[in-house]
Structure formats: structure tokens, C-alpha cells
Amino acid sequence: MKKIFVLTGEPSGDRLASEVIKNIKNSRSDIEYLSVGGKHLNSVGIKSIFDQKEITYLAFTDIIFNLFKIKKKINETVSKIIDFNPDILFSVDSPDFTLRVSKIIKKKKPNIKTIHFIAPKVWAWRPGRVKKMKKFLDHILLLFNFEKEYFDKENLNNSFVGHPLLDKKVENKIEIDQLFNEKNVISIFPGSRQSEIKLHAPILFDFIKKMNSKNNNYNYVFHSTDRFKDHLNNLLKNQNINNAQIISDDKIKSAVIKKSIFAVVKSGTVSLEVCKVGIPSIIIYRMNLLNFFIAKMFLKIRFVNMINIINDKEILPELIQRDCNANEIFKTVYYFLKKPDLINSQLIHVKKTINDLTSKTSSSFEASKIISSYLT
Numbered sequence: 454m455k456k457i458f459v460l461t462g463e464p465s466g467d468r469l470a471s472e473v474i475k476n477i478k479n480s481r482s483d484i485e486y487l488s489v490g491g492k493h494l495n496s497v498g499i500k501s502i503f504d505q506k507e508i509t510y511l512a513f514t515d516i517i518f519n520l521f522k523i524k525k526k527i528n529e530t531v532s533k534i535i536d537f538n539p540d541i542l543f544s545v546d547s548p549d550f551t552l553r554v555s556k557i558i559k560k561k562k563p564n565i566k567t568i569h570f571i572a573p574k575v576w577a578w579r580p581g582r583v584k585k586m587k588k589f590l591d592h593i594l595l596l597f598n599f600e601k602e603y604f605d606k607e608n609l610n611n612s613f614v615g616h617p618l619l620d621k622k623v624e625n626k627i628e629i630d631q632l633f634n635e636k637n638v639i640s641i642f643p644g645s646r647q648s649e650i651k652l653h654a655p656i657l658f659d660f661i662k663k664m665n666s667k668n669n670n671y672n673y674v675f676h677s678t679d680r681f682k683d684h685l686n687n688l689l690k691n692q693n694i695n696n697a698q699i700i701s702d703d704k705i706k707s708a709v710i711k712k713s714i715f716a717v718v719k720s721g722t723v724s725l726e727v728c729k730v731g732i733p734s735i736i737i738y739r740m741n742l743l744n745f746f747i748a749k750m751f752l753k754i755r756f757v758n759m760i761n762i763i764n765d766k767e768i769l770p771e772l773i774q775r776d777c778n779a780n781e782i783f784k785t786v787y788y789f790l791k792k793p794d795l796i797n798s799q800l801i802h803v804k805k806t807i808n809d810l811t812s813k814t815s816s817s818f819e820a821s822k823i824i825s826s827y828l829t
Contacts, residue, residue: 455828456539459488459499460530460554462508462547467491469570469617469817470545474499476821484828487537489530502533508550523550531557539565541827546571552586559589566827570594570820572611575603576762577754583607591827594820597810599763614819615812618725636672636696639664639786640713640732642723643685645678649719652739654685657717658692659779660786665696667787673697674713676706676723715790717782720757724769725810728760728803733796735770735785736761739777760806768802 459474461467471493477484478497488494491505508526531554534542542558542565544551555567567590575582580603586593587609595601596616604611643653661673673696677685682701689697700706710716711730718724720738727734736758756762758769770789772781789795812819 455484457484457486457541457543458534458537458539460544460551461490462550464491466545466547468493471497472817473820476818527553530554534558541566544569548573556589566591568592572600612823615816616810617816619729619811620815636670638672638713640710640716641673641675642718644719650681654688656779660782661694663783674709675699677701724758728807731800733799737772737777763806
């Protein structure tokens with residue numbers, strides 16, 4: 454019986470890992486699993502050694518303030534992995550946790566193959582990390598093709614598997630026309646964390662008011678999570694805005710994106726989902742000053758959006774920090790809506806970039822093939 458330990462640090466990694474494991478389970482049944490995971494890995498029958506929430510720290514300051522807890526969990530995880538003695542340690546994202554565990558495991562048990570999915574952004578900051586990673590990783594799986602050169606240079610085995618958001622999926626068609634009173638829809642993504650909503654929501658409400666004073670023939674749909682839907686609704690009730698609503702159902706959100714004529718998107722991977730379906734958009738982001746200054750010190754990139762980074766030019770306008778205000782968002786969106794040629798140019802660039810990022814099959818299937826190859 455072969456063994457795989459699946460190591461994740463947050464819900465997105467748990468979801469991605471579960472898709473990879475589903476593919477492995479479809480091809481072979483002679484594998485025993487154990488994990489640090491959440492509900493998605495649990496849904497495919499994989500037990501977690503503790504609740505994933507105990508090690509989910511997302512922002513720079515969260516990590517700094519929880520270093521002792523993280524170290525304790527790293528030691529506990531290492532001990533459990535050694536007891537389990539897997540053939541493969543498959544880690545997904547969350548490098549501050551997962552790669553620290555992998556490093557210790559490779560030192561203590563060099564026979565365990567270490568495979569990591571979603572490479573740290575070495576092209577954005579600290580490219581020297583690759584030299585360290587090659588000492589304890591056997592293989593790294595990449596979301597973006599351009600990342601290969603950083604790992605090839607250091608002879609670290611790597612494979613481009615594609616981005617999971619761009620995988621071809623069969624979706625149920627949902628009729629949503631009755632929700633919008635014949636008005637054009639503008640999708641708004643304020644963020645999925647409380648700190649992001651706190652900073653972005655007031656700005657976005659003011660942006661809608663400015664748009665309504667110029668042209669009130671639009672519906673605005675905020676894409677939220679179940680966790681913050683009620684919170685956003687309560688904030689919206691106090692704004693005297695009658696053409697905006699909050700949605701959290703994933704199937705409805707997908708249908709709304711496809712119906713939208715434009716999107717205002719918080720910087721992050723969700724922008725790829727918007728780009729995938731060919732919706733023109735702009736990128737916004739604000740963070741607290743401490744996190745902003747830390748990011749400014751370390752980041753070595755001109756842009757924050759992946760489409761812009763890959764093309765090395767601003768295909769999607771970025772309104773970051775001070776530029777992320779209601780007036781700038783209004784001016785940019787209103788200008789785009791009056792310029793169909795500008796929208797068309799953006800969509801042409803985006804489509805080409807998305808095609809280059811898309812796996813031939815699916816990211817999870819490609820990842821599962823590589824992991825399985827280490828078991829033969």
C-alpha cells in the first residue's frame with residue numbers, strides 16, 4: 454500500500470488538493486492518505502490531523518503575530534508525517550507553513566518525495582528562494598508557463614500544469630434575467646476577507662452613487678461569500694442605493710459574471726475568472742498602511758494583476774492604494790463604457806494571455822499524473 458500525505462494551509466489549497474486527489478483516486482485504489490486539510494479533502498474521504506483553521510493566517514501582520522503558533526503546528530505536523538511515513542508529501546500553496554514543513558521532512562526523511570503545487574511568487578520577490586527550495590523539493594507544479602525559467606535555472610524539477618480557475622468546466626445554465634429589470638449589469642468584487650470589505654465597500658458605494666448621478670441605467674451586483682453576505686447587505690441598506698444587490702451562491706455568481714458588461718475587481722485570482730469569460734474589467738486594491746509598506750519593500754514587480762505582469766504592460770487598469778478611490782474608479786469605468794474600441798482591445802489581449810495559461814486537460818489532472826509517476 455502506497456501512502457500520500459496532503460499538506461494544505463488554507464481553504465483554497467484544500468479545495469485545489471481535493472481535485473488533484475479525486476483524479477488520483479480515479480486511476481488507482483492502492484493509496485492510503487492523511488492530511489492537514491479542510492472540508493474539501495474531508496469530502497473525498499481524507500482525514501485531517503487537526504482543524505485547518507488553526508494554521509490559516511493570511512496577511513503579513515497575521516503571520517508576524519502568530520509565529521509561535523505556526524512554529525508549534527509545524528513541529529506537530531512534522532511529527533505526524535514521520536509517524537505516517539508516506540511515499541509522497543504533497544503540499545499545496547501556503548508556503549510559510551507548507552514549505553517549512555517540507556524542508557524539515559526532507560532533512561529528517563530524505564526518502565519521502567516532496568512535491569509542491571503553486572510556486573511561491575519568486576518572480577515578484579526573493580528569487581533567491583529557488584536555491585533553497587531545490588534542496589528539499591523534488592518537484593514543483595506551476596500555474597504559469599513563464600515561471601519555468603526561474604526553476605529551470607536552478608535545475609529544480611518543475612512542470613506547468615495550468616491555473617485551476619481556467620480549467621474547462623461543464624456548468625448548469627441558470628436563468629437570471631428576472632433579477633435585473635432589463636438593466637445592464639456591472640459586477641463588483643470587494644474581496645473575500647473582512648479587512649478587504651472594510652476598506653473597499655465604502656469606496657465602491659460612493660462609486661455607484663457617482664455613476665447613478667451620471668447614468669442610473671445599470672444594476673450593480675456585489676459578489677460575496679456566505680460568511681459576509683449579511684454584513685455587506687447591512688452596509689448597503691444605509692446607502693440609499695436602489696440598484697445594487699449582494700449575491701453569494703457560486704452558481705448564480707458564475708451566471709452573473711457572464712451576463713455582466715463590465716467588472717470592478719479586487720486584485721487577486723478572481724480577476725482571472727472574470728477574464729476567462731471575456732468581461733472587460735479594472736483592478737482595485739487598498740490595504741492598511743503597515744501591510745502596504747511591507748509589500749512595497751519586498752515586491753519587485755510593476756503591476757499587481759497577473760494579466761498585466763505577463764504582458765509587462767497595463768492591459769487592465771490598476772487603481773491601487775491612493776488611486777483606489779470612488780472618483781478614480783468612476784472616471785475609469787465611465788470612460789471605458791464610452792469606448793467600445795478600448796474594451797475590444799483589452800479583450801483581445803486578455804484572450805490571448807488566457808489561452809497561454811490554460812492547460813490542455815485540467816490543472817488537477819496534470820498534477821495528478823505527475824504525483825502518480827513518483828509512485829511507480
